[in-house]
Amino acid sequence: MKKIIVACGGAVATSTVAATAIKELCQKNNIPVEILQIRMTEIEGNLEGVDLIVTTMRIKKDFGKPYVNGMPFLSGLNVEKTEQAILSVLQG
Amino acid sequence: MDLNSLLNKKLIFFEAKPKNDVEAIKILGDKFIEEKYIKPEYTKTVVEREKNFPTGIVLESLGVAIPHASPENNVLKDGIAVLSLKEPIIFHTMEDADNEVAVSIVFMLALKENNEHLSMLQKLFKIFQNNELIKKLAIVSSAEEFHKYITEAI
Known part of the structure; x- marks a missing residue:
């Protein structure tokens, strides 16, 4: 089971959209995942066992975990590249 | 809950000329208040959140x-209130608050419970990802047309 943090700035609106897209991507590729949907400010306290962090807002801080920018799931630009980046972390 | 029912024709505007993001939010907030969608406090929290x-x-x-x-x-x-702008105004980007983007259409969201609106939000982002539709929406000049294009697309 891979554990992914999906976070956005304030409310949970945009991370929900990104989280759903990631869930579907992982299902399609038979990767069991647990998705933790939280606010950006809550990332720090939830890092245990996390394999990947995806945020819709670019984070400048290094949490010591693989990171992928999830904005393409909202804008539709560069979605494939983003999916590949996520899969390479989870399957690597 | 579907997007079509959230998009009230009375809340789609074309004439306003806000100078910046805060003015755009206040214009749409006032319309929301007139139509009894929100309390005035909501506009304040949206302005505040937009800064951060x-x-x-x-x-x-x-x-x-x-x-x-x-x-x-x-x-x-x-509900969703829409402001279409002939002269784009600057917002900062969600992806990186240090970057700016010239915005042609503002969609202000007023949603009671965050988690119940997943499918609606996904539809909204589907619209954003439909380049042909977005280009059409940017040039229409009536609420009827705007509403019609969105309804046809979803």
């Missing part, structure tokens, strides 16, 4: 923004 967590999004052919905030009992009725 901006909502501009760079799409293929133009910029949009989705100002919103946590409802905290200030949202009375779910």
Whole structure:
């Protein structure tokens, strides 16, 4: 089971959209995942066992975990590249 | 809950000429208040949130923004208010608050419970990802047309 943090700035609106897209991507590729949907400010306290962090807002801080920018799931630009980046972390 | 029922023709505007993001949010907030969708406090929280967590999004052919905030009992009725701008205004981007984007269409969201609106939000982002539709929406000049294009697309 891979554990992914999906976070956005304030409310949970945009991370929900990104989280759903990631869930579907992982299902399609038979990767069991647990998705933790939280606010950006809550990332720090939830890092245990996390394999990947995806945020819709670019984070400048290094949490010591693989990171992928999830904005393409909202804008539709560069979605494939983003999916590949996520899969390479989870399957690597 | 579907997008079509959230998009009230009375809340789609073309004439206003805000100078910046805060003015755009206040214009749409006032319309929301007139139609009894929100309490005035909601507009304040949206302005505040936009400063810390901006909502501009760079799409293929133009910029949009989705100002919103946590409802905290200030949202009375779910809805989306739209401001289409002939002269784009600057928002900061959601992806990186240090970057700017010239926004042509502002979609202000007033949603009571965050988690119940997943499918609606996904539809909204589907619209953003449909470049042909977004280009059409940016040039229409009546609420009827705007509403019709969205209804046809979803």
